[in-house]
Amino acid sequence: MSRTALPGTQESDSRSFYAWTKLRRFFAHVKYENLVAGLSGGVVSTLMLHPLDLVKIRFAVSDGLDLRPKYNGILHCMRTIWRQEGLRGLYQGVTPNVWGAGASWGLYFFFYNAIKAYKQEANQGDLRASQHLISAAQAGALTLCITNPIWVTKTQLVLQYDAGVDQSKKQYRGMVDALVKIFRREGIPGLYRGFLPGLLGTSHGALQFMAYEELKKKYNKHRSLPLEAKLNSFEYITMAGFSKIFAVSATYPYQVVRARLQDQHNNYMGMVDVIRKTWGNEGIYGFYKGMIPNIIKVTPACCITFAVYETVSHVLM
Template sequence: MNPIKAPSTGSPKKFNVFAHVKYEHMVAGVSGGVASTLILHPLDLIKIRFAATVPQYRGLSSAFTTIFRQEGFRGLYKGVTPNVWGSGSSWGLYFMFYNTIKTFIQGGNTTMPLGPAMHMLAAAESGALTLLLTNPIWVVKTRLCLQCDAASSAEYRGMIHALGQIYKEEGVRGLYRGFVPGMLGVSHGAIQFMTYEEMKNAYNEYRKLPIDTKLATTEYLAFAAVSKLIAAAATYPYQVVRARLQDHHHRYNGTWDCIKQTWRYERMRGFYKGLVPYLVHVTPNICMVMLIWEKLTS
């Protein structure tokens, strides 16, 4: 007589949080962020000084010549170390989070279109997680970029010294200055990535190809530039507010106080200070970052 076998229930499936993580997206993001930062840092520095209003320059060319004359070539690269760390880690984390969340929503099927709302949700969640981990680096970068004269140049001797001094004098709160407008700025990345992904998808659908079909270099560059310009036009004011909150030359009683003072003394024009050097900086920056990401993860 054969023994009766109990029905096989199988082992219960365990949720694996790392199931959709692909670390090549982090490597691609770090590579793109570091490369673009090393090439374009002087424009980023000028954008920050325009936004924070310290010191005053007559224009982009005036800012270049003034900084070079007063501070030398090294002056154009003040704050480059935390900028490299911040940009590399931010893009690396962002692309890793974004691809993981996006693939999770798709259920692993990369040919399934998500639509604008889901693209924006994935990008917003990625931006929030990235900012939470990298905000202290951006505070240090902003303050080093704003050391404009001999008196202030000794205040922070470098990235590690600045991190230590800010924590010692202002605590954790000091390292997270500008975090609130930074969180509002998550909408910038969300708009940008939603626009970029939707343009790619629409283009491939127009060609009657799967949406994950790889594009030509010029097509990636064009979609990256257009998506960045749209996002910048919609969300630039938060960057001005964030830079001013992180600037230690001025004191504001929070984000709302900064917004009120900027409006009171400068009106709408104040919220768009530094827009020209910003666009000159971010357009080639995002093109380079997105192209490296697409090529390294193809």
């Protein structure tokens, strides 16, 4: 039977000192450069590729409701939005997307590199693939806890369909307006719609970072270089692209479930309800709607993000 150390005892003081020492060792590996570099990469890639993200979300939630526009493909979707709403329509929801992507990538790299360095110090050497996977999952969970409200506002902003002369259906004027109205209407739970599938979706980032780290490690080992040797931009882009395609292919259905939970036009009872209705109405195909525009968008976005991140981090450090 385990016993709890009483406050003020030597055992309790010893445990407190040990915990404080571990915390200090962890914070010794925290570097703002990783935050700045990750944020830079996320913002640049998002500004360049936001229209494809908008198309991906609109396809992901296309469940047959009459209010939704009908699109025949990626180009038809983009042309339709351009004709109806112009460039502003293609960049609907870009503000929370920039905030969300910048904060997510910045925090992800910030947490991930600190966790990885802490574990490397404890292991006195490089990490195994499974340790990279766990470190990335931990970083993803921490990041999601902070950024989920931004993703909810982004999803609802890109799902404001053009109402022609009647603009009453335009619920939100922008990111802050959306945050305030969602909070007033639904409280904290409204800002954390889709959190559970998002948490499950940290497996996406974990698989991506594991693949990226392993590719870099094996490539440098093949060339007899140090494990953390700087590569050129093309090499970073190639490894980032392969790791992203691998992660997307393995985890895409959670993004459909998450987008549908965050959609203001539907009321689901929870993640299981989304899965049951999607499977019942659309079959397995329903869980992969929007995957092609997603791959077209996220692969170059990932390549840009990682190339900018590696460049900026090496400059800052």
